[in-house]
Structure formats: C-alpha cells, structure tokens
Amino acid sequence: MSSHSSSRRLMAPDIRALKGVRPVVSLTSYHAHTAAIADKYCDFLLVGDSLGMVMHGYETTVPVPLELMIMHGRAVVRGAKRALVVVDMPFGTYEESPSVAFRNAARVMKETDCGAVKLEGGRRMAETVDYLVQRGIPVMSHVGLTPQSINVIGGFKAQGRKQAEWAALEEDARAIADAGAFAVVLEAITAPLAARITAGIPIPTIGIGASANCDGQILVMEDMLGLSPRVPKFVREFGAIGAAIEGAIRSYSDEVRSGRFPAEEHTYTMKPGEDAAGEASGESVSPPPRVTKKPKTAST
Ligand code: KIV
Numbered sequence: 586m587s588s589h590s591s592s593r594r595l596m597a598p599d600i601r602a603l604k605g606v607r608p609v610v611s612l613t614s615y616h617a618h619t620a621a622i623a624d625k626y627c628d629f630l631l632v633g634d635s636l637g638m639v640m641h642g643y644e645t646t647v648p649v650p651l652e653l654m655i656m657h658g659r660a661v662v663r664g665a666k667r668a669l670v671v672v673d674m675p676f677g678t679y680e681e682s683p684s685v686a687f688r689n690a691a692r693v694m695k696e697t698d699c700g701a702v703k704l705e706g707g708r709r710m711a712e713t714v715d716y717l718v719q720r721g722i723p724v725m726s727h728v729g730l731t732p733q734s735i736n737v738i739g740g741f742k743a744q745g746r747k748q749a750e751w752a753a754l755e756e757d758a759r760a761i762a763d764a765g766a767f768a769v770v771l772e773a774i775t776a777p778l779a780a781r782i783t784a785g786i787p788i789p790t791i792g793i794g795a796s797a798n799c800d801g802q803i804l805v806m807e808d809m810l811g812l813s814p815r816v817p818k819f820v821r822e823f824g825a826i827g828a829a830i831e832g833a834i835r836s837y838s839d840e841v842r843s844g845r846f847p848a849e850e851h852t853y854t855m856k857p858g859e860d861a862a863g864e865a866s867g868e869s870v871s872p873p874p875r876v877t878k879k880p881k882t883a884s885t
Pocket of ligand 1: 632634635
C-alpha cells in the first residue's frame with residue numbers, strides 16, 4: 586500500500602467504513618518521529634500497551650500505568666497528522682465498571698487528543714463498550730489472545746486451535762460488534778476461525794497473528810522493523826533496524842576512541858575578529874578557578 590489520500594485526520598467511522606472496501610493498514614507507535622513516518626502509510630496508529638514491554642522493559646503489559654499511555658499517546662498524536670490514533674487502556678483502568686472505564690477513557694481522550702481507545706475482552710466488556718460509545722468514546726475491541734490476561738491464560742498462547750473453543754471466541758466478537766465497537770483486533774487465532782469471525786460481524790477485524798483472513802493487519806512497529814530481540818512466529822521482520830543501530834553505535838565508539846570524531850566540520854569556529862584566547866572580547870576562555878571548600882572539623 587502506498588500513502589493514503591485523505592486530507593483530514595481519519596476518525597473511527599472512517600475505519601469502520603473500510604470493511605469490504607480495502608485492507609486496513611496499521612502499526613503500533615509510541616514515538617512522535619516514527620509516528621510521522623508511519624502516518625503516511627497507515628490508516629490508524631495504535632499506542633499499544635505493548636510499549637511497556639517494547640520501550641520500558643516490563644515482562645508483560647500488566648504493570649503499565651495510565652500515565653505512560655497518556656505520555657506516549659500525546660507524542661504520537663503530535664507526530665501523526667492524518668491517521669486515526671487509538672490509545673490502549675491499560676490493565677486495571679477499565680474492567681471494574683463502565684463508569685470507571687468512562688472516567689479513565691475520557692481522561693485519555695482529553696489529555697492525548699486521540700480519536701479512540703482500545704480495550705481487551707469480548708462478552709465480558711460488551712456493557713462497557715456500549716456505555717463508552719453512547720457517551721462519545723469510540724472503542725476498538727481486542728479478542729483472541731488478550732495479553733493483559735496472561736496470568737490467567739498462563740502464557741502468550743494461540744487461541745482457537747481446537748474447534749471446541751471457536752464458539753466462545755465468535756460470541757465475543759459478535760458481542761462487542763453489537764455493543765458498538767468500530768473495529769476489533771484479533772490476536773493469535775487460527776486462520777479458519779479468523780475467516781468465520783470476519784464473515785460474521787459487520788466491523789473490520791484487524792489481525793495480528795490471525796492470518797490474511799482479516800479485514801486489516803497490525804504489527805508492533807519495533808517487531809517488524811527488526812528491533813525487538815525476540816519476536817512471535819507471526820511477525821515478519823521487514824527491516825533490520827537493530828543491526829543498523831548497533832553498526833552505527835559501533836562506528837561512533839571506534840571514531841571517538843581513535844580521535845577521528847568530532848572532526849573539524851563538527852566543530853564551532855570563533856566569530857571573525859575574535860580569537861581563541863578571547864582577547865577581542867576581553868572574556869577569558871580558560872575554565873573558572875576551582876573553589877575548594879574547607880573541610881569542617883569537629884571543633885568548628
Ligand atoms: O499493545 C499492543 O501492541 C496491541 C497489539 C498487539 C494489537 O494491543
């Protein structure tokens with residue numbers, strides 16, 4: 586896909602309207618400069634709570650605080666001008682009740698200026714999705730593997746690998762579509778199940794590890810750039826940024842140690858008429874004299 590052509594920022598209904606028209610393209614984004622690049626090619630950017638693992642070194646997304654989502658959400662909204670920006674609600678900020686979810690989601694929208702929030706869960710979150718949408722907050726849902734439930738699931742495991750599991754996952758997707766979600770992320774589910782869900786609901790399914798049988802795709806940007814030390818089976822590394830970063834840092838360190846950097850072209854010269862000893866201005870360029878404090882003694 587080349588860059589999209591809309592001249593205004595896309596909104597949740599624009600993403601919803603892409604179902605059956607063309608594939609929805611999206612990436613996660615946590616950072617203003619990379620958001621500005623991805624903005625040219627993506628329909629929406631997700632400030633995912635995976636930022637806790639990718640940027641902040643947590644083992645799971647469970648510890649991620651709301652403030653971190655807001656901080657990165659602001660950066661991405663500043664960087665991206667046209668893509669819809671969706672901010673993940675982190676664990677513990679929305680599950681308790683629809684009103685708690687509304688209070689925190691409204692804070693995210695007001696403080697980041699994003700266009701929608703995402704929350705994990707199917708049937709169990711349907712009432713909350715409806716509550717938020719009725720009050721002006723567009724919601725993207727997330728079913729299949731829901732990483733915030735890692736401690737219940739027992740690992741990052743693909744879902745729907747047994748036919749007996751399909752009905753529950755299909756009901757989850759239908760429930761949040763009926764509740765008014767504008768799109769749903771399907772994470773780590775099998776291809777035939779993704780096909781059934783995609784055919785069975787009127788909102789776009791956005792796959793991550795859910796096959797080509799979805800209405801769109803999302804990947805974690807650092808994973809597809811080749812920056813993450815480990816990636817799941819479903820990731821294709823479209824770049825090798827980790828190796829490029831290491832090569833650049835190795836060259837920098839070699840050049841500093843050998844005295845080749847900084848060179849003359851990286852160095853400021855004095856203004857014409859000034860000389861390096863500071864005689865024309867009368868200012869001294871030698872460092873100020875060091876003041877040594879007298880040590881206190883017990884008798885003073
Ligand atoms: O947090 C995240 O990056 C996500 C994607 C896996 C969709 O939710």
